Amino acid sequence: MPDERQAGAARGGCVEAPEQRRIVRTAIPGPRSTQLHKRRQASITDGFGVTLPVFVERAGGGIIVDVDGNHLIDLASGIAVTSVGAAAPAVVERVREQTERFTHTCFMVTEYDGFVEVAEALNRLTPGDHPKKTALFTTGAEAVENAVKIARTATRRPAVIVLDHAYHGRTLLTMTMTAKNVPYKDGFGPYAPEVYRAPFPYPYRWPGCSRHAAEQALDRLKDIVLSQVGADRVAAIVVEPIQGEGGFIVPPPGYLSGLQEFARAHGILLVADEIQTGFARTGDMFACGHEGIVPDLICTAKALGGGMPLSAVTGRAELMDAVPAGGLGGTYAGNPVACAAALGALETIEQENLVERARTIEALVMPRLRDLEKTSPVVGDVRGRGAMLALELVRPGTTDPAPDVAKDIAARCHADGVVVLVCGTYGNVIRMLPPLVIDDALLLDALSVLESSVREHVVTPGTC
Structure with missing residues (x-):
C-alpha cells in the first residue's frame, strides 16, 4: 500500500511519517504521557473521557507515536475519521x-x-x-x-x-x-x-x-x-x-x-x-x-x-x-x-482504491477472528464488513455480556502497543477501525496482539 514516508521531503517541510512498525519503549502510558495527563486533569473537565491516556507526538499510515517514543498500531482511526491516515499527503x-x-x-x-x-x-x-x-x-x-x-x-x-x-x-x-x-x-x-x-x-x-x-x-x-x-x-x-x-x-x-x-x-x-x-x-x-x-x-x-x-x-x-x-x-x-x-x-x-482495500482488510482479518470465535469461550460473536470489524465478549457458555472481559482485553492490547476501542450497548464489544492505508504486516501484527490478549485473558484464573 502507498504510505506517507516521503511526505516530509515532498511536501515542503511537513513532518515525515513514522516508521510503520510497532515499538514499545516504555510502559504505556509512559512517564511523559503520565505527566501531561496530570496537567490535563487539572485543567480539563472530567466530562471528557479518554480511552488510552497517551499524548501523541505525530501519526501517519497505521502508526501513532506518543511523546515517550512508543509506536502504537492504530486500530481506531480516531473513531473512523483518519481512514486515509492521520497525515495523508493529499490532505x-x-x-x-x-x-x-x-x-x-x-x-x-x-x-x-x-x-x-x-x-x-x-x-x-x-x-x-x-x-x-x-x-x-x-x-x-x-x-x-x-x-x-x-x-x-x-x-x-x-x-x-x-x-x-x-x-x-x-x-x-x-x-x-x-x-x-x-x-x-x-x-x-x-x-x-x-x-x-x-x-x-x-x-x-x-x-x-x-x-x-x-x-x-x-x-x-x-x-x-x-x-x-x-x-x-x-x-x-x-x-x-x-x-x-x-x-x-x-x-x-x-x-x-x-x-x-x-x-x-x-x-x-x-x-x-x-x-x-x-x-x-x-x-x-x-x-x-x-x-x-x-x-x-x-x-x-x-x-x-x-x-x-x-x-x-x-x-x-x-x-x-x-x-x-x-x-x-x-x-x-x-x-x-x-x-x-x-x-x-x-x-x-x-x-488509491480504498474501497477494495477495505475488502482486502476484511479478507485478512475475518478468518482469524472466526478462528478465535471457535477456540475462545469468551468470544460469542464476530461480525462486520470491510475494515469495520468486531468481536463480542460474553461469559463462557452463555450469551451474557462481559464488559469486564472487553475492558481487560482492550487494556492488554494497549499495554502491548495496539490501540483498540470498546463499544456496544452492553460495553462488551471490541471494535477494529484501522486506517485503510495500513500495510498488511502492521495489520497482522496488531491482530496477533489481539489474539494473544484474548487467550491470555482466558487462562487467567478468576477473571470470568
Whole structure:
C-alpha cells in the first residue's frame, strides 16, 4: 500500500511519517504521557473521557507515536475519521495551500469554491442517480439534526423513528435519538419530543431464530408506526446501515430493503446515518451499497474531512430545497480548510482504491477472528464488513455480556502497543477501525496482539 514516508521531503517541510512498525519503549502510558495527563486533569473537565491516556507526538499510515517514543498500531482511526491516515499527503498539501489563502470567511457571508467542490463530489458519490443537493456542517450530530429538520420541513410531519442500539450524537435531539443511556444520556434529560424507538434486528441477540430477525423487526416497526405513532405523522426513519456505537451490528439481509419499501409506501423519508460507515470503510463507498439502498437523505462526517471537522447532508434536490434560505447553516459550516481536507481525503480514497482495500482488510482479518470465535469461550460473536470489524465478549457458555472481559482485553492490547476501542450497548464489544492505508504486516501484527490478549485473558484464573 502507498504510505506517507516521503511526505516530509515532498511536501515542503511537513513532518515525515513514522516508521510503520510497532515499538514499545516504555510502559504505556509512559512517564511523559503520565505527566501531561496530570496537567490535563487539572485543567480539563472530567466530562471528557479518554480511552488510552497517551499524548501523541505525530501519526501517519497505521502508526501513532506518543511523546515517550512508543509506536502504537492504530486500530481506531480516531473513531473512523483518519481512514486515509492521520497525515495523508493529499490532505496535508491541500490544507497547507488553503491556510495560506484564508482560513475562514463563513460561507453564508462570502462564498468559496471548496464548499461547492465538496458538495459536487458528494452529489456524485452518494447512492442514486437522481438530482441531489448537499449542505455542509461541522459535526456528525449536526448532520443528523439538520437531516431531521429537512425531513420535517419537506414532509410537514413531526415524528421521527429511530432504532434500538442506535447512536446519532450528543446534542439534545441526537442524544434523544441515541439508544444507550450511560454515558450519552444519563442526567441530561428531559429529552426532545416526537422521537419514537423500534427494535433493530441484532442477529446475535435476537430472541428465537435469528433467521427471522429481519422480518420480525420490520413487523414490529410497522406496528409502532401504524398503530402507535401514525404513519401520516412520521417525517423520517433514521437508520445506521451498520450500527456503530451500538456494537457494529450488521442487519440481516432484507431488513434495509424492507425498511425502504415501507417508508416509500407511506411517504416517510429514509435517512441513512453513514457517519461511521461512509467513504469506503465497509468495502463499499457507502454501507447502503451492500443492499442497493438509495436513501432520501444521507448523513456523512468522520472520514469525509480526513481529520478536519466536516459533515454533510446529501439528498434529493427537492427535499433539500424545501428549507427556505437561512434555515440551514452555521458559522463554521463547510469551513474552507475542512473542505480542502475533504477534497484531499476523497482524492486519496478514489485514487488509491480504498474501497477494495477495505475488502482486502476484511479478507485478512475475518478468518482469524472466526478462528478465535471457535477456540475462545469468551468470544460469542464476530461480525462486520470491510475494515469495520468486531468481536463480542460474553461469559463462557452463555450469551451474557462481559464488559469486564472487553475492558481487560482492550487494556492488554494497549499495554502491548495496539490501540483498540470498546463499544456496544452492553460495553462488551471490541471494535477494529484501522486506517485503510495500513500495510498488511502492521495489520497482522496488531491482530496477533489481539489474539494473544484474548487467550491470555482466558487462562487467567478468576477473571470470568
